[in-house]
Amino acid sequence: xxxxxxxxxxxxxxxxxxxxxxxxxxxxxxxxxxxxxxxxxxxxxxxxxxxxxxxxxxxxxxxxxxxxxxxxxxxxxxxxxxxxxxxxxxxxxxxxxxxxxxxxxxxxxxxxxxxxxxxxxxxxxxxxxxxxxxxxxxxxxxxxxxxxxxxxxxxxxxxxxxxxxxxxxxxxxxxxxxxxxxxxxxxxxxxxxxxxxxxxxxxxxxxxxxxxxxxxxxxxxxxxxxxxxxxxxxxxxxxxxxxxxxxxxxxxxxxxxxxxxxxxxxxxxxxxxxxxxxxxxxxxxxxxxxxxxxxxxxxxxxxxxxxxxxxxxxxxxxxxxxxxxxxxxxxxxxxxxxxxxxxxxxxxxxxxxxxxxxxxxxxxxxxxxxxxxxxxxxxxxxxxxxxxxxxxxxxxxxxxxxxxxxxxxxxxxxx
Amino acid sequence: xxxxxxxxxxxxxxxxxxxxxxxxxxxxxxxxxxxxxxxxxxxxxxxxxxxxxxxxxxxxxxxxxxxxxxxxxxxxxxxxxxxxxxxxxxxxxxxxxxxxxxxxxxxxxxxxxxxxxxxxxxxxxxxxxxxxxxxxxxxxxxxxxxxxxxxxxxxxxxxxxxxxxxxxxxxxxxxxxxxxxxxxxxxxxxxxxxxxxxxxxxxxxxxxxxxxxxxxxxxxxxxxxxxxxxxxxxxxxxxxxxxxxxxxxxxxxxxxxxxxxxxxxxxxxxxxxxxxxxxxxxxxxxxxxxxxxxxxxxxxxxxxxxxxxxxxxxxxxxxxxxxxxxxxxxxxxxxxxxxxxxxxxxxxxxxxxxxxxxxxxxxxxxxxxxxxxxxxxxxxxxxxxxxxxxxxxxxxxxxxxxxxxxxxxxxxxxx
Numbered sequence: 051x052x053x054x055x056x057x058x059x060x061x062x063x064x065x066x067x068x069x070x071x072x073x074x075x076x077x078x079x080x081x082x083x084x085x086x087x088x089x090x091x092x093x094x095x096x097x098x099x100x101x102x103x104x105x106x107x108x109x110x111x112x113x114x115x116x117x118x119x120x121x122x123x124x125x126x127x128x129x130x131x132x133x134x135x136x137x138x139x140x141x142x143x144x145x146x147x148x149x150x151x152x153x154x155x156x157x158x159x160x161x162x163x164x165x166x167x168x169x170x171x172x173x174x175x176x177x178x179x180x181x182x183x184x185x186x187x188x189x190x191x192x193x194x195x196x197x198x199x200x201x202x203x204x205x206x207x208x209x210x211x212x213x214x215x216x217x218x219x220x221x222x223x224x225x226x227x228x229x230x231x232x233x234x235x236x237x238x239x240x241x242x243x244x245x246x247x248x249x250x251x252x253x254x255x256x257x258x259x260x261x262x263x264x265x266x267x268x269x270x271x272x273x274x275x276x277x278x279x280x281x282x283x284x285x286x287x288x289x290x291x292x293x294x295x296x297x298x299x300x301x302x303x304x305x306x307x308x309x310x311x312x313x314x315x316x317x318x319x320x321x322x323x324x325x326x327x328x329x330x331x332x333x334x335x336x337x338x339x340x341x342x343x344x345x346x347x348x349x350x351x352x353x354x355x356x357x358x359x360x361x362x363x364x365x366x367x368x369x370x371x372x373x374x375x376x377x378x379x380x381x382x383x384x385x386x387x388x389x390x391x392x393x394x395x396x397x398x399x400x401x402x403x404x405x406x407x408x409x410x411x412x413x414x415x416x417x418x419x420x421x422x423x424x425x426x427x428x429x430x431x432x433x434x435x436x437x438x439x440x441x442x443x444x445x446x447x448x449x450x451x452x453x454x455x456x457x458x459x460x461x462x463x464x465x
Numbered sequence: 466x467x468x469x470x471x472x473x474x475x476x477x478x479x480x481x482x483x484x485x486x487x488x489x490x491x492x493x494x495x496x497x498x499x500x501x502x503x504x505x506x507x508x509x510x511x512x513x514x515x516x517x518x519x520x521x522x523x524x525x526x527x528x529x530x531x532x533x534x535x536x537x538x539x540x541x542x543x544x545x546x547x548x549x550x551x552x553x554x555x556x557x558x559x560x561x562x563x564x565x566x567x568x569x570x571x572x573x574x575x576x577x578x579x580x581x582x583x584x585x586x587x588x589x590x591x592x593x594x595x596x597x598x599x600x601x602x603x604x605x606x607x608x609x610x611x612x613x614x615x616x617x618x619x620x621x622x623x624x625x626x627x628x629x630x631x632x633x634x635x636x637x638x639x640x641x642x643x644x645x646x647x648x649x650x651x652x653x654x655x656x657x658x659x660x661x662x663x664x665x666x667x668x669x670x671x672x673x674x675x676x677x678x679x680x681x682x683x684x685x686x687x688x689x690x691x692x693x694x695x696x697x698x699x700x701x702x703x704x705x706x707x708x709x710x711x712x713x714x715x716x717x718x719x720x721x722x723x724x725x726x727x728x729x730x731x732x733x734x735x736x737x738x739x740x741x742x743x744x745x746x747x748x749x750x751x752x753x754x755x756x757x758x759x760x761x762x763x764x765x766x767x768x769x770x771x772x773x774x775x776x777x778x779x780x781x782x783x784x785x786x787x788x789x790x791x792x793x794x795x796x797x798x799x800x801x802x803x804x805x806x807x808x809x810x811x812x813x814x815x816x817x818x819x820x821x822x823x824x825x826x827x828x829x830x831x832x833x834x835x836x837x838x839x840x841x842x843x844x845x846x847x848x849x850x851x852x853x854x855x856x857x858x859x860x861x862x863x864x865x866x867x868x869x870x871x872x873x874x875x876x877x878x879x880x
Contacts, residue, residue: 059497061488062672064479068502073476082474084509085502087483094499101516201846257477314763323746324739327760331738334814334847342766344759345742348729350801351757355770386765399749431616432749 051082052098054113054123055198056089067112067196067203074207079221080108090114096126103130103191108215113198115181117160123195124166124184131188133168141165141173145180156180174210178202183210192218225268226281229293231300231445235263241287249280260434261300261441262293290452300444301329307451308339313388315447317343318356318377320368321395321411325440341387346377356380356392367406369394371423374412378423382416389417389451391443395426397435411439415447417454422446466497467513469528469538470613471504482527482611482618489622494636495523505529507537514545518606523630528613530596532575538610539581539599546603548583556580556588560595571595589625593617598625607633640683641696644708646715646860650678656702664695675849676715676856677708705867715859716744722866723754728803730862732758733771733792735783736810736826740855756802761792771795771807782821784809786838789827793838797831804866805831806858810841812850826854830862832869837861 051071057063065087072082086102088094095114102109114123128135142165149156164181167173174183179202184195194211196203230238235258242254242265251273257264265284269277285292297303308315317326327343330336344355349368352358357380358373366372377392395411402408409428414421424446428438466486472478480502487497501517503509510529517524529538543550557580564571579596582588589598594617599610609626611618645653650673657669657680666688672679680699684692700707712718723730732741742758745751759770764783767773772795773788781787792807810826817823824843829836839861843853 057672058483059487059500060491060672061484061486064481064484066479068473069476069479071476072474076475081504083504084513085474087500089496089498098499257472257475316766317760319739321746322743323751323755324734324742324758324760327739327762328737328743331736331760331762332848332851336738337762340738341763342760342770343739343762344770345732345739345746345757347742347746347752347758348756351731354800355757355759385769433747436747 051085052095052102052109052111053085053087054090054095054111055087058087059089066200067198070200070204071110071112071207074212075215078212078216078219079223079225080215080219090120090122092122092126095123096130099127099130099193103193106191108192108194108219110194110196110211112196112203115164115183115195115197117156117163117180121163124163124168127184127186127193127195128168131168131186131191131193133170133186133188135166135168137162138165138167138173141167141182144175144182148176148180174206176202177205177209185211185214222271223268224271224274224277225266226277227264227266228281228285228288228295229298230263230265230288230291231261231293231303231441232291232449233263233288238263238265238288242284245280245284245287249276252277252280260430260438261445290449299329300441300448302333304444304448304451305330305333305336305339307448308389311388311451314339314341314386315389315391316341316381316385316387317390318381318392319343319345320347320352320377320393321397322393322436322440322443323347325436326391326393326443329440329444341385344381352377352394357384369396369406369410369412371412371414371425374414375421375423378414378416378421389415389447391415391447393439393443395428395435395439397432397439399432409435411435411442413439413443413446415443415450417447417450420450420454422450466500467510467517467524467526468500468502469505469510469526470502473502474504481615482613485615485619486525486527486622489627490630493627493631493634494638494640495630495634505535505537507541510538511541511545514542514608518545518608521606523607523609523634525609525611525626527611527618530579530598530610530612532571532578532595536578536596539578539583542599542601542608542610543583546583546601546606546608548585548601548603550581550583552577553580553582553588556582556597559590559597563591563595589621591617592620592624600626600629637686638683639686639689639692640681641692642679642681643696643700643703643710644713645678645680645703645706646676646708646718646856647706647864648678648703653678653680653703657699660695660699660702664691667692667695675853676860705864714744715856715863717748719859719863719866720745720748720751720754722863723804726803726866729754729756729801730804730806731756731796731800731802733796733805733807734758734760735762735767735792735808736812737808737851737855737858738762740851741806741808741858744855744859756800759796767792772799784811784821784825784827786827786829786840789829790836790838793829793831793836803833804862805829806862808854808858810843810850810854812847812854814847824850826850826857828854828858828861830858830865832862832865835865835869837865 086098088098114121172185181197183206186193252269255266293303324345330340346352356377358376362372374394381390392414398408411426414423428435501513503513529536587600591597596612598621601608667684670681708718739760745755761767771792773791777787789809796805807829813823826841829838843850
């Protein structure tokens with residue numbers, strides 16, 4: 051993969067296109083063997099293309115297809131592959147119609163440049179922009195040119211590039227991935243290793259983030275039924291720690307349960323400062339299951355907006371199981387919701403003491419009639435404590451909701 | 466720059482180290498000419514180092530210095546440069562003491578590997594981990610090996626690498642950057658161009674994100690006094706649109722003003738769902754100026770928690786200037802704060818109508834006795850609308866606070 055754009059090398063832009071392409075290609079069993087980022091400029095792009103084509107069978111370039119003088123990938127690749135550029139009338143019409151729909155006027159020359167297609171190359175439709183992608187073949191090599199903006203690149207890859215790559219390079223291995231929350235990587239690896247002792251030929255791989263661990267099992271194609279069997283056993287073994295396949299995040303998993311039950315959620319947040327509410331409302335259609343939040347950062351807000359007793363604040367401190375519980379109780383009794391999350395903790399860097407160090411967090415969750423309050427001690431800096439707190443709180447509620455469904459009990463789990 | 470690690474090519478990890486190094490190097494006038502990401506594996510790393518050293522004078526490698534079998538950068542570089550690895554007793558002692566302080570036990574072999582230093586190379590202290598960085602010189606080339614974890618790489622670069630690079634490559638140009646909020650890139654460029662007509666030899670450069678535009682002026686060293694003069698004039702011309710040099714974000718700029726005045730802020734958020742509160746509380750010490758927030762996602766919450774009148778919701782709709790104003794009034798009258806932000810809008814993808822399309826947002830801000838309500842129409846998807854709303858709301862309050870300070874007026878600006 052070659053990514054073009056000086057902004058990638060000057061620290062202005064994180065290379066999210068590479069992460070997207072890497073994950074997509076990995077998903078269809080293809081490995082990126084190298085990635086090169088080069089600044090804008092025809093020489094740098096041409097040198098990188100020439101060099102990578104010495105070893106790569108398939109080369110993807112990202113960026114440099116637009117109408118400005120920085121956009122030189124098309125010309126550089128066409129020349130290196132010996133494929134003359136021709137104006138493609140159909141592409142030109144597609145660009146004109148895209149711009150007309152949006153009432154955008156562009157100089158004719160800028161239009162024409164983006165409608166130039168290397169001879170024998172295939173133009174890949176761009177549904178969110180003007181420049182098409184280009185699929186070029188020459189001398190046994192395949193070069194795929196994609197636009198730089200993620201909102202153009204991503205749908206183009208999924209719709210036009212991925213199926214062609216899959217047809218060209220049929221998978222040699224069968225793979226399945228599950229996402230797990232609430233268990234550490236080493237705990238999971240132990241369970242996986244002991245399970246896979248009975249399944250020779252199936253290999254595990256792990257990818258851990260602070261809150262989630264992805265486990266992938268892979269094997270040669272002939273072992274597909276055995277791998278499915280192993281994965282089903284693993285899912286049964288891990289139980290509720292496994293997120294549903296259609297929920298990529300904890301907030302989505304919580305939202306799906308709430309939506310299915312017709313329940314609404316609210317949060318009362320201190321140290322997370324609104325991050326849990328922001329994660330829940332990041333999902334389209336969140337109003338179906340998310341009602342609102344009180345960010346009670348100061349003690350006055352904890353009292354005034356949530357009814358926490360001044361006496362509890364004085365006796366136990368704002369970061370305590372008692373105050374977390376009172377925040378939750380206030381939330382559930384004052385606002386008409388079915389489920390709630392309350393968090394209070396010390397995110398740091400200051401504010402910690404010997405008895406209550408930075409990273410100490412209390413999380414109270416309520417679902418129906420059950421209430422759970424737990425104490426945590428999270429490592430890391432302010433950002434890390436806040437992020438983990440949000441994830442662990444959502445998972446605590448998720449497990450509680452699943453448990454409620456399973457047992458249909460009205461009993462409370464008290465701190 | 467060579468980054469090692471299969472996770473970069475499989476989409477698991479965004480390459481934030483490259484962005485950090487790019488910005489840091491750019492800041493001292495050095496340009497990254499190419500970046501290559503390679504998977505773990507000695508051959509891939511060695512091939513990349515060999516190839517990049519053909520053109521680069523200074524090469525930075527990232528990752529592969531740890532104790533596991535994946536960590537092969539040290540060996541690969543030492544061999545290519547012809548510098549035999551020697552156990553460095555001082556480095557070994559530093560690692561042992563780092564681990565002892567943290568009560569971590571590690572096999573002796575893992576310790577020794579990380580204490581191996583290529584002959585004539587300089588070991589760069591690692592304050593947040595075990596493996597030191599390595600500064601190697603051979604045959605006119607400089608190769609700098611840095612650890613992969615950002616919390617180890619970043620302080621090491623700032624403390625040990627940057628000053629050495631600055632001494633080795635004294636800047637050829639003088640540069641200054643300002644960060645601007647609330648003006649578009651083209652508007653800014655017009656002003657800059659017309660100003661720079663009187664300052665030959667000074668070049669502008671721009672970097673735009675949805676909410677902020679960075680403007681950099683650069684010139685050869687001899688022009689430093691002229692550039693300072695031009696920058697001072699530009700800052701005077703742009704006025705409050707320029708963020709203070711010590712505030713990298715809008716939330717920091719708002720926090721700094723509030724802290725200086727001893728004021729407290731609260732937010733009432735609908736479409737942003739807590740993102741403004743999360744941004745404000747992202748700052749250490751936020752409790753000095755941030756009191757709390759009400760995320761009123763449902764109409765019930767708008768009424769119950771903020772006192773919005775049911776009649777206003779029925780007559781004007783939840784997304785209206787009237788409701789934004791009532792959300793702000795409720796916030797300021799019910800909670801004891803000096804400044805407030807209220808937002809209501811349609812983030813999409815659903816929920817839009819012909820009269821109120823996706824992207825329509827009302828932002829009400831109050832500071833002291835002044836109130837401002839503005840209507841916006843933001844482009845883009847749900848995430849983009851939410852992010853822009855949060856940024857524009859913070860900027861609206863920032864300008865209002867600055868205006869209040871300047872005029873010391875008690876008059877209100879009404880919608």
